[in-house]
Amino acid sequence: MAAPLTRLVRKSLAVTLAGLMAVPVSMPLPVAAQSRGPMIIRDQEIENLLRDYANPILGVAGVRKSGFQIVLVQDRGFNAFVADGRRMFINTGALMDAKTPNEIIGVIAHETGHIAGGHLQRLREQMATAQILAMAGMLLGAGAAIGTARSPQVGNSGVGAMGIGLGAQDMAMRSLLSYQRGEEQAADRSALKYLDATQQSPKGLLETFQRFNQEAMFKTTGVDPYLVSHPFPQERISNLETTAKKSPYWDKKDPPALQARHDLMRAKLFGFTARADEVGRRYPLSDNSAPARYARAIAAYRNKQLGPALAGIDSLTREQPNNPYFWELKGQVLLEFGRANEAVTALRRSVSLAPNSGMIKGMLGQALVATGTPANVDAAIGELSNAAMREPESSDIWRHLATAYSRKGQEGQAHLAAAQAYFFEGDYSAAATQANRAKQLLPPNSPGWLKAEDILNYRPPRSAQRNN
Numbered sequence: 001m002a003a004p005l006t007r008l009v010r011k012s013l014a015v016t017l018a019g020l021m022a023v024p025v026s027m028p029l030p031v032a033a034q035s036r037g038p039m040i041i042r043d044q045e046i047e048n049l050l051r052d053y054a055n056p057i058l059g060v061a062g063v064r065k066s067g068f069q070i071v072l073v074q075d076r077g078f079n080a081f082v083a084d085g086r087r088m089f090i091n092t093g094a095l096m097d098a099k100t101p102n103e104i105i106g107v108i109a110h111e112t113g114h115i116a117g118g119h120l121q122r123l124r125e126q127m128a129t130a131q132i133l134a135m136a137g138m139l140l141g142a143g144a145a146i147g148t149a150r151s152p153q154v155g156n157s158g159v160g161a162m163g164i165g166l167g168a169q170d171m172a173m174r175s176l177l178s179y180q181r182g183e184e185q186a187a188d189r190s191a192l193k194y195l196d197a198t199q200q201s202p203k204g205l206l207e208t209f210q211r212f213n214q215e216a217m218f219k220t221t222g223v224d225p226y227l228v229s230h231p232f233p234q235e236r237i238s239n240l241e242t243t244a245k246k247s248p249y250w251d252k253k254d255p256p257a258l259q260a261r262h263d264l265m266r267a268k269l270f271g272f273t274a275r276a277d278e279v280g281r282r283y284p285l286s287d288n289s290a291p292a293r294y295a296r297a298i299a300a301y302r303n304k305q306l307g308p309a310l311a312g313i314d315s316l317t318r319e320q321p322n323n324p325y326f327w328e329l330k331g332q333v334l335l336e337f338g339r340a341n342e343a344v345t346a347l348r349r350s351v352s353l354a355p356n357s358g359m360i361k362g363m364l365g366q367a368l369v370a371t372g373t374p375a376n377v378d379a380a381i382g383e384l385s386n387a388a389m390r391e392p393e394s395s396d397i398w399r400h401l402a403t404a405y406s407r408k409g410q411e412g413q414a415h416l417a418a419a420q421a422y423f424f425e426g427d428y429s430a431a432a433t434q435a436n437r438a439k440q441l442l443p444p445n446s447p448g449w450l451k452a453e454d455i456l457n458y459r460p461p462r463s464a465q466r467n468n
């Protein structure tokens with residue numbers, strides 16, 4: 001897997017989700033969260049697009065935009081959920097399934113309905129109740145099992161004891177689901193209101209939910225996390241349909257520019273995450289559209305075919321010279337193939353077109369370091385420091401900054417940057433070692449020295465320690 005789509009931010013999410021995972025029923029978590037931990041991906045192009053989808057909805061819903069984050073979960077299954085009122089999680093699978101922006105905007109409107117309706121607070125309380133019920137059930141089960149073990153004359157009570165435990169869990173689950181149905185309908189109503197207020201069609205929302213409802217009927221194995229968290233009784237679908245069809249914007253299409261960006265986003269996701277044969281099937285050579293060339297160029301890059309990858313990207317930059325993400329991809333490809341000087345040129349172009357992107361600045365800084373040219377070190381430190389300010393939790397950026405400082409001979413700053421890299425990876429003991437060295441080298445009470453002190457004084461929460 002190529003690097004930039006898999007920049008991990010495991011730590012902060014693992015901490016947030018730990019509380020939710022204690023609940024006995026399958027809550028709206030990405031499937032991955034239940035086994036190996038969710039894989040969060042970062043990508044400026046996709047994040048900016050989703051932000052453009054969400055902003056008008058957040059505006060009419062009265063949800064504060066600053067500090068609100070849309071987080072991408074790398075999972076092919078369809079899912080979207082809100083965890084804490086400030087973050088909305090969307091699976092890459094949902095984006096890959098959605099043919100129009102309107103479908104995703106509809107889902108975002110529904111999730112925003114949960115946030116604006118204060119459902120999260122109630123959800124938390126409800127989950128606490130469910131958890132208590134389930135725990136009571138398990139204790140009861142365990143107690144009964146011990147009791148029966150002591151009386152040999154009761155032959156098969158073990159089964160009965162198990163039954164008690166499951167019964168209580170079932171009760172907890174039912175109470176949670178009955179609460180959910182009410183909240184789901186409320187979120188649907190809010191979604192329709194927001195779509196109306198932003199003059200957008202409710203068609204995408206309805207069609208997405210109908211598709212789910214239908215798939216659920218044919219599904220015989222496995223439980224879809226979106227279906228568990230979003231029950232779709234027929235009544236809910238019909239209510240939604242009746243109101244949605246009255247919308248004056250029912251037939252309104254997404255603006256063509258937005259659709260074009262959406263198509264590029266999907267192509268990028270298929271290019272980076274789908275198997276080569278699927279990319280070939282979805283984007284055959286006969287398709288000369290920009291998204292098809294984008295997907296094929298990315299797939300070629302993943303297959304280490306530099307020539308076809310660059311040829312594809314160059315055709316795109318010729319056509320859309322002001323698209324920062326084509327230049328970003330070009331820089332990424334060149335950097336990975338060891339052509340750092342050319343990567344710098346492409347990434348400088350990208351940064352000039354997307355000056356607020358910490359991620360792209362970070363890659364430019366990395367490319368500047370990779371040139372090995374002493375004259376580039378100051379520029380690298382400048383780009384990487386700026387990138388770290390914009391993306392303070394990116395351990396990659398801190399690591400490249402450490403290298404740049406080391407090349408410059410500023411060992412104190414290099415150890416401090418390395419300390420931050422380890423810190424944001426959740427390796428607190430390695431972070432402390434680096435912070436100690438930084439403290440010995442930096443002037444006492446200077447900003448860097450104080451930062452090192454902060455890292456040394458940090459006491460990680462238990463859940464974070466366990467996850468590392």
Ligand SMILES: [Zn+2]
Pocket residue numbers: 110111114183184187229230
């Ligand atoms: Zn919902």
